[in-house]
Amino acid sequence: MDRFKKILEERKAKLENELASFAKKDEKVKGDYDTQFPDFGTAQSSDEEAFEVAAYDSALPVEYALELRLADINKALEKIKNGTYGQCENCAGEMDPRRLEAMPEARLCLKCRKGK
Ligand SMILES: [Zn+2]
Numbered sequence: 594m595d596r597f598k599k600i601l602e603e604r605k606a607k608l609e610n611e612l613a614s615f616a617k618k619d620e621k622v623k624g625d626y627d628t629q630f631p632d633f634g635t636a637q638s639s640d641e642e643a644f645e646v647a648a649y650d651s652a653l654p655v656e657y658a659l660e661l662r663l664a665d666i667n668k669a670l671e672k673i674k675n676g677t678y679g680q681c682e683n684c685a686g687e688m689d690p691r692r693l694e695a696m697p698e699a700r701l702c703l704k705c706r707k708g709k
Pocket of ligand 1 (some may be wrong): 602666681682683684685701702703704705
């Protein structure tokens with residue numbers, strides 16, 4: 594269990610670093626990040642401005658995906674704390690350790706995941 598906790602904490606730190614590289618952490622909402630809108634004042638041409646907008650647009654889905662993973666990891670860490678880690682959230686069955694090995698933040702067992 595300690596091993597999974599370590600892996601999860603490492604992944605969490607890495608994700609937070611990734612998010613911090615292009616989004617600023619919203620201190621008011623725990624675990625929420627805002628992608629910073631580029632400063633249009635610095636754009637020298639309309640081309641540059643279009644590029645900044647495109648960069649912002651492409652950062653949003655990435656930010657969303659990272660945020661979802663971070664939420665799953667936080668959830669898994671919480672489950673380790675209250676002793677329910679390794680349980681499928683759908684059927685409450687024990688998850689295959691090999692699945693947890695591959696994806697420690699998994700919330701559903703393979704059977705339930707396939708059924709979705
Ligand atoms: Zn299940």
